[in-house]
Amino acid sequence: MMVAGRKQQTFIANGNVPFTPNEANTSVVSRNLRKNQLGGVIFGCKNATYKECLFKQLFGLPAQHFSYVKNIDPGLPLFLFNYSERKLHGIFEAASHGQMNINPYGWTTDGSEKTQYPAQVQIRVRQQCQPLLEEQFKPIIADNYYCRNHFWFELDHVQTSKLVSLLASLAVSPSTYLPHNAAKWRNIFQPLPSSGTKMEDEGFRPLAPVVEHANHTNAKWDRDVFVDETKVADEHFSQSSGKSDATDFTPFDPLETNVDAKTTTHGEKEFILIKLQELAQKRTEQDVSLMDNVEDSMVMKEARLEDGTFSRGQTDLVQKKENGACSSSSCQSSIAKFIQGMEELRTFKTEQCEKMIQMEQKLVAAEMEIQRLKDRCLILESLSNQSVEHINVKEIDTSDELQLDPTKSIFLVGGYNGALWSSALDSYFPSHDVIKSVQPMSSVRSYTSVVQLNGEFYVFGGGDGFSWYDTVESYNPSSNQWTPGPSLKQPKGSLAGAALDDKIFAIGGGNGIQCFSDVEMLDLNVGRWINTRSMLQKRFALAAVELNGAIYATGGYDGSDYLKSAERFDPREHSWTKIAGMSTKRGCHSLVVFNENLYAIGGYDGTEMVPSVEIFDMRMGSWMIGEPINQARGYAAAAVVDGSIYVIGGLRAGEDIVDLVECMEAGGGWQVKSSKAVGKRCFLSAVVLKS
Structure with a gap:
């Protein structure tokens, strides 16, 4: 959440736990050092x-x-x-x-x-x-x-x-660690010396390890390797072509290689050594001077095919060498094997890069599946924690569960339990204290908004504990399936939502840097979000509902302070209008419609979580103080079902997650409900399926 006077963000970079307020002057993003x-x-x-x-x-x-x-x-x-x-x-x-x-x-x-x-x-x-x-x-x-x-x-x-x-x-x-200069990682052959000295110590030298994480530049990396090899041959050719003493040139000597096992994969090192040893055994039986001529000729041929950039003088020199080259079948066979080995090495490298990319993709998919399974395990654990006595008293068997009315349940969306971010969609039946899990969302999602329209749930915005979303997905209870929807115009979380005149409104919110007054509207006939009239104030961690053909937005954080103010959008007037403000500042609170009035419940006032409840009387046009909830909390879920308001989960303070459910019937007070099904949960959203 955002705290007065400071830039703040609900997510910690690459961390696992959301920030929650425990001091008024805490700022997560920075110390604000100059x-x-x-x-x-x-x-x-x-x-x-x-x-x-x-x-x-x-x-x-x-x-x-x-x-x-x-x-x-x-x-x-x-x-x-x-x-x-x-x-x-x-x-x-x-x-x-x-x-x-x-x-x-x-x-x-x-x-x-x-x-x-x-x-x-x-x-x-x-x-x-x-x-x-x-x-x-x-x-x-x-x-x-x-x-x-x-x-x-x-x-x-x-x-x-x-x-x-x-x-x-x-x-x-x-x-x-890896080398400092990443530009050198593309060369695995060091340049040969410019003098005519022997090269016994300048053999095959990897300059960098085979990188475990392949990326999309590997094809270019392989290509650069062989271009560098051609340049090496070209440099030597120009220096040694006029020499008659063949001993001045020693080809790559596998017996003098300096391959570091720590920086090269074992399989690739063995492959290179075997191929070069085969060449060395053949070379010892051949005339070195002939080998010099033939190899220079072959290398130059391949170099010409690789880059096609030889000068006329070099071409003539190559032709002269070819004319005087050895036609020995054993010599040509060795050279052919060497070239074949290099081609096999190139193919091997390409295959390894492709396999590495595939493995990384599988790893990501596996991590997502593990997260989904963890979410399911938590749900199963919450069910298994119910005592035998509790189950016997309720006497819920399979036939009873099948008869549970979904319109008497509260659908809980996403959230956080202190260890894991959740992608779950759970149907909570408070009268039986039973949770039934349905198809989870496509990704973990918290700080989100959910709206019911035409028998479907639309979930939009929010985040995963590391970043904000602009994604939207809808759930059809009849088919138990999620469908991707048009994305918001920008990522945002801690926003509010409401449905009005067959349109969905995404209201306010923020991205950790800015608080928004923006309102986006999704017309399903158009199939995209469009900007509509903005609110009068910026509001992050606000709450909003629809009542009698108008949208009401309350509280929130404007970037510098928490708000008491409230405003109403009437589509007939095409504008937002200020209404009476609450008596208490509050953000990350809940707002429900109960008995044709608005109930603002709990939240954070900039200093602490509050238990207060305020009721907006539609006839009087003013707020009055209601009975407070038993447990001060914010980032809870609230909904009205079967004639009662239910407040579920949330945060007390700091990282203390509430595991209590409270309910209030018409004309009564708040009662703590003995619930073992929901467990600890915060940063969640709730929606009710209308009959």
Whole structure:
């Protein structure tokens, strides 16, 4: 959420836990250090992105972190924190200024969508060191921790100096990390010396490891390798063509190769050595001078085919060599085998790159499936936790479940349980305290909005704990299927939604950098979202409902403070109109229609979660104080079903997730309902299927 006077974001870069308010002046995005105060920056990654950060020599954070990433100058110390292992890696330094979208498609599966981490900086390794455990570096940056597991990434000069000193004491061999200069990774043959000296020590030398993460430039990489090889042959040809002493030239000698097992895959190294050993055995039986002429001729032929750029003088020289070349069948056979071996090596490399890409794609798919299965396990655990006595009292058997009326249930969408973000859609029957899981969404989704229209649910916006969405999907209860819908005009979360006149309205929200007053409208006949009349105020973490042909929007955060104000949109007037304000500031609250009145429930007032309830009397046009809920909470779900208001889940404070359900009947007070089915859940949304 956003807190008064500070830029703030509900997501932590590459982390697992959302920010929740526990202090009024907490700001997740930054410490707001000035440029001259900034001594270093920590970037985040996970196991899945760690190697790509080093391979591409690029670090990135979500867009809202650009407020301080833009202050990074070349040479500034940088560190990389792996959330998966809770380890800090270094020492790195900036190789560029902090910029937006240096690589617009970084850390994506296939480059088909924009990166979630556009605040980027190019890096290089300053000193290669063993990573620090969190218990080792936490005392140094203790002031940066705003909650138990999360800290600000900005470092002052004192903190940076201490981290650099600690890491430097754990310096390791340079082979631990990838080479500094990524441009050299495309050459696996070193250039031959310009003098006519022997080359016994200048054999086949890999300059870089076979990179485990193949990317889409591998085809060009292979092509560059063989172009470099041609240049090597060309250079030697021009230097040795006038020499009569054949011993001045020694071809690639497999017995003198220097292949580092740490930097080359085992299978590829063995393949290269075997092929070159076969050549060496043949070469020892041949006349070296003839081999010189023939090999130069063959290499030049292949080079001419590769790039077609020979000069006239070189062509004449090649022709003279060919005329005097050895026609020995054994010599030609050896050369043919060598060329065949190189072609096989090229094919082998291409196949390995393709396999690596396929494996990465399968890994991403597997991770998504694991997440889905984890969500399902949580649901099953919530059912298994119900006591035998509880089940016996309810006496719900299979036939009873089949007779449950879906219009008497509350559909719970997505959310977070303290460990996992959820893609689940669950039908909660409060009268029986039973949850029935239906088809989950296509992706995890929280901070979203959901609207019921024409018997279907439309879910739009929100996020996955790392980035905001512009995606939309609809659920048909009859077919139990989700269908993708037209995307919003921009990604946003903590927005509100309402349906009016067969149209869906996406209202306000934010993206972690901006709060929006914008309103988008989806006309299903048109099939796309269009901008309509904006609200009078920016509202992030607001609540909105439709009542009697008008839309009401209440509270929220405008970028500097939480709001008491409320406004109404009447399509007949084509404008938003200010109505009476509430007595309490509130955002991330719930708003429902009950007995033809509006009920604003709980939320965050900029300092703490509040239990207060306010009721907007439509006839009087003013708010009055209602009975407070028993548990102060925000980011809960609320809905009206079967003549009662239900408030489900939410946050008490900090990272304390509520596992209580409260309900209120007409004319009664709030009652805590003994529920074991829902469990802990926050940042969720709720919707009711109208009969």
